[in-house]
Amino acid sequence: MISRRDFLQVSMAASAMLGTSGFGNWARLAAQQALTQDQLLEFETFGNISLIHVTDIHAQLKPIYFREPSVNLGVGSNKGQVPHITGADFRKAYGINDGSPSAYALTYDDFSSLAQAYGRVGGLDRVSTVINAIRADRPDALLLDGGDTWHGSYTCYQTEGQDMVNVMNALKPDAMTFHWEFTLGSERVNGIVEGLPFAALGQNIFDAEWDEPAELFKPYKFFERGGAKVAVIGQAFPYMPIANPRWMFPEYSFGIRDENMQEMVDEVRGMGADVVVVLSHNGFDVDKKMASVVSGIDVILSGHTHDALPEPVLVGQTHIIASGSNGKFVSRVDLDVRDGQMMGLKHKLIPIFSDVIAPDPMITKLIDEQRAPFADQLSEVIGQADSLLYRRGNFNGTWDDLICDALISEREADIAMSPGVRWGPSIVPGQDITREDIWNVTSMSYGEAYRTEMTGEFIKVILEDVADNIFNPDPYYQQGGDMVRIGGMGYRIDINKPQGERISEMTLLSTGEAIDPAKTYNVAGWASVNEGTEGPQIWDVVENHIRKLGTVNVTPRDNVKVVGA
Amino acid sequence: MDFTRRETLALGAGAALAAALPLKAFAGSHGGLADEAIAAFTGGADVGEGGIELTAPEIAENGNTVPIEVSAPGASAIMVLAAGNPTPGVATFNFGPLAASQAASTRIRLAGTQDVVAVAKLADGSFVKASSTVKVTIGGCGG
Numbered sequence: 001m002i003s004r005r006d007f008l009q010v011s012m013a014a015s016a017m018l019g020t021s022g023f024g025n026w027a028r029l030a031a032q033q034a035l036t037q038d039q040l041l042e043f044e045t046f047g048n049i050s051l052i053h054v055t056d057i058h059a060q061l062k063p064i065y066f067r068e069p070s071v072n073l074g075v076g077s078n079k080g081q082v083p084h085i086t087g088a089d090f091r092k093a094y095g096i097n098d099g100s101p102s103a104y105a106l107t108y109d110d111f112s113s114l115a116q117a118y119g120r121v122g123g124l125d126r127v128s129t130v131i132n133a134i135r136a137d138r139p140d141a142l143l144l145d146g147g148d149t150w151h152g153s154y155t156c157y158q159t160e161g162q163d164m165v166n167v168m169n170a171l172k173p174d175a176m177t178f179h180w181e182f183t184l185g186s187e188r189v190n191g192i193v194e195g196l197p198f199a200a201l202g203q204n205i206f207d208a209e210w211d212e213p214a215e216l217f218k219p220y221k222f223f224e225r226g227g228a229k230v231a232v233i234g235q236a237f238p239y240m241p242i243a244n245p246r247w248m249f250p251e252y253s254f255g256i257r258d259e260n261m262q263e264m265v266d267e268v269r270g271m272g273a274d275v276v277v278v279l280s281h282n283g284f285d286v287d288k289k290m291a292s293v294v295s296g297i298d299v300i301l302s303g304h305t306h307d308a309l310p311e312p313v314l315v316g317q318t319h320i321i322a323s324g325s326n327g328k329f330v331s332r333v334d335l336d337v338r339d340g341q342m343m344g345l346k347h348k349l350i351p352i353f354s355d356v357i358a359p360d361p362m363i364t365k366l367i368d369e370q371r372a373p374f375a376d377q378l379s380e381v382i383g384q385a386d387s388l389l390y391r392r393g394n395f396n397g398t399w400d401d402l403i404c405d406a407l408i409s410e411r412e413a414d415i416a417m418s419p420g421v422r423w424g425p426s427i428v429p430g431q432d433i434t435r436e437d438i439w440n441v442t443s444m445s446y447g448e449a450y451r452t453e454m455t456g457e458f459i460k461v462i463l464e465d466v467a468d469n470i471f472n473p474d475p476y477y478q479q480g481g482d483m484v485r486i487g488g489m490g491y492r493i494d495i496n497k498p499q500g501e502r503i504s505e506m507t508l509l510s511t512g513e514a515i516d517p518a519k520t521y522n523v524a525g526w527a528s529v530n531e532g533t534e535g536p537q538i539w540d541v542v543e544n545h546i547r548k549l550g551t552v553n554v555t556p557r558d559n560v561k562v563v564g565a
Numbered sequence: 566m567d568f569t570r571r572e573t574l575a576l577g578a579g580a581a582l583a584a585a586l587p588l589k590a591f592a593g594s595h596g597g598l599a600d601e602a603i604a605a606f607t608g609g610a611d612v613g614e615g616g617i618e619l620t621a622p623e624i625a626e627n628g629n630t631v632p633i634e635v636s637a638p639g640a641s642a643i644m645v646l647a648a649g650n651p652t653p654g655v656a657t658f659n660f661g662p663l664a665a666s667q668a669a670s671t672r673i674r675l676a677g678t679q680d681v682v683a684v685a686k687l688a689d690g691s692f693v694k695a696s697s698t699v700k701v702t703i704g705g706c707g708g
Contacts, residue, residue, distance in 0.1 A: 211632045211670075238624075239624055239626075241626040241627070242624055242625075242626060246626065246627065253626055253632075254626070255622045255623070255624075255626070256622075256623060259620060461703075462703065465702055465703050468700075469702060476623040477623055477624060479624075499678075
């Protein structure tokens with residue numbers, strides 16, 4: 001008889017093999033123009049429980065293009081570990097052929113040309129088809145939403161998240177956790193959550209005044225599935241009041257709270273849980289560390305850092321699953337749970353190729369209804385893209401370069417700053433840029449574009465502070481975003497240095513002169529976490545800029561020199 | 566629509582405050598004061614590890630009010646220090662023989678990223694210490 005440990009390893013290897021051979025097949029089949037929905041969904045039902053994971057959809061109801069990062073550096077013990085490998089290294093690690101559908105879905109190279117071949121990804125009507133197919137195999141599969149769902153589009157902004165709530169409710173999730181949802185303001189979030197027909201979870205959502213668990217959000221929920229008791233524990237984004245404006249949800253406190261997580265795991269085990277699943281918005285490296293600190297978690301469904309991984313990562317006995325972002329992927333995780341133990345796990349990361357997976361007409365209709373009142377606004381063409389516009393990557397992307405250009409030009413600034421968020425679809429060369437496209441990369445409830453004076457010294461303090469939130473070797477001190485994007489200025493960063501010593505060679509690009517610590521510069525930016533920030537909305541600034549340009553051509557820039565990668 | 570002078574000033578003030586944070590980080594200048602306070606509390610005795618638990622957030626949501634919790638079963642007193650504050654002393658909790666548990670929680674104000682330190686005097690007269698780095702950041706932009 002094989003031990004539990006052996007069995008897990010065996011099933012891991014099998015899923016890895018299935019994964020790679022499946023990927024190889026897709027490449028060949030696609031070359032024959034024969035990639036089909038059945039192949040994408042092919043999965044031999046395993047065990048007695050199925051989990052379906054979606055996360056970080058950022059209000060993308062419709063199919064989009066989404067380029068994965070070329071630069072995604074890991075530090076400390078995570079250097080060179082997944083998800084901190086990209087491009088050819090990533091394809092090599094998972095046995096993915098160049099130019100294959102998986103190469104298009106999971107890596108960045110040749111994105112523009114592969115996008116022509118494979119088309120758009122995502123769309124919640126396609127996601128619905130995948131969910132329905134899994135439910136056809138396993139009617140009581142659990143659908144778990146990792147959050148960042150009610151944020152990120154024109155319609156989501158205008159309806160304060162109602163469009164996403166309406167469409168997600170139709171997909172019938174079983175539980176959800178949260179991050180950007182709170183930037184709707186606590187009153188609105190509370191209002192929606194009170195009416196949700198599924199569990200709103202977060203063991204780390206606390207009442208700020210009393211530092212006690214918040215009443216509205218439960219730490220966990222039990223589900224009876226396949227003759228086993230499944231405990232799903234929620235973990236909301238730990239650093240909401242720091243990364244996002246605290247004044248928008250002053251009643252709430254978060255934090256990692258791994259001691260409380262351990263208490264919750266012990267509590268659900270004590271109540272007879274056969275398997276413990278954590279629905280997390282920690283970010284991947286934080287989840288890895290938490291899995292090494294907290295014992296007794298079988299599966300972490302990981303969100304926040306937008307990584308998409310074709311295989312689970314095993315930390316001790318905990319399997320961590322990363323399911324991408326923007327509706328581009330759905331993860332199916334089948335579990336074999338017997339005698340109070342998880343005996344095996346089988347996983348598949350399903351890319352949502354929108355031209356291959358048929359839309360669920362009921363959900364298409366529902367999505368169209370949400371968008372209909374805004375159709376004219378959404379579809380207005382503002383300009384054309386002559387080059388690829390993308391955001392993901394640790395330091396800069398062409399979308400953010402364009403946004404920084406807009407800030408400098410429209411706000412008459414020396415230097416521009418754009419937040420290092422990881423959401424926002426890509427635009428491929430030749431594509432019209434509509435108002436909807438601009439909102440997809442800028443929409444938020446605190447989008448005012450400020451203009452202020454900063455000394456060179458203070459600009460350095462900001463860069464050092466943000467850099468430490470990304471490159472601190474201890475994941476618990478990382479917030480999971482990317483580096484603040486800078487326009488009009490170049491700098492050098494040594495990611496392995498401590499805070500205060502990473503940034504050097506700051507240069508004002510317009511003059512080529514070194515930034516003077518004592519001198520004052522005009523800085524324009526957006527997404528300030530400070531209350532009372534004033535200025536025009538960033539989407540209007542960007543729209544005005546693109547309208548003037550007509551055709552947009554932004555080639556990747558090299559104003560950030562990275563050392564220590 | 567530009568900032569008014571008043572807003573610019575307000576922002577500037579916030580900026581100055583934030584700018585001060587990393588400069589004071591890691592407490593080099595005040596570490597001596599914390600060591601002195603520990604020496605006064607222990608009477609110069611050796612300070613061991615274990616037997617004391619300090620719970621503090623990794624990153625403060627608000628540096629002006631950071632919730633912390635200390636517990637040391639069997640302790641007669643626990644001293645809490647913010648090693649990087651200009652005045653490191655935070656509190657000393659004394660536990661009488663009838664105290665049901667030797668644990669306390671409070672909120673402290675932190676001038677910047679620094680170590681929070683707790684030292685407990687145990688029933689046998691020995692001392693143990695725990696510390697935790699709490700980061701105070703101007704924040705930024707999540708994924």
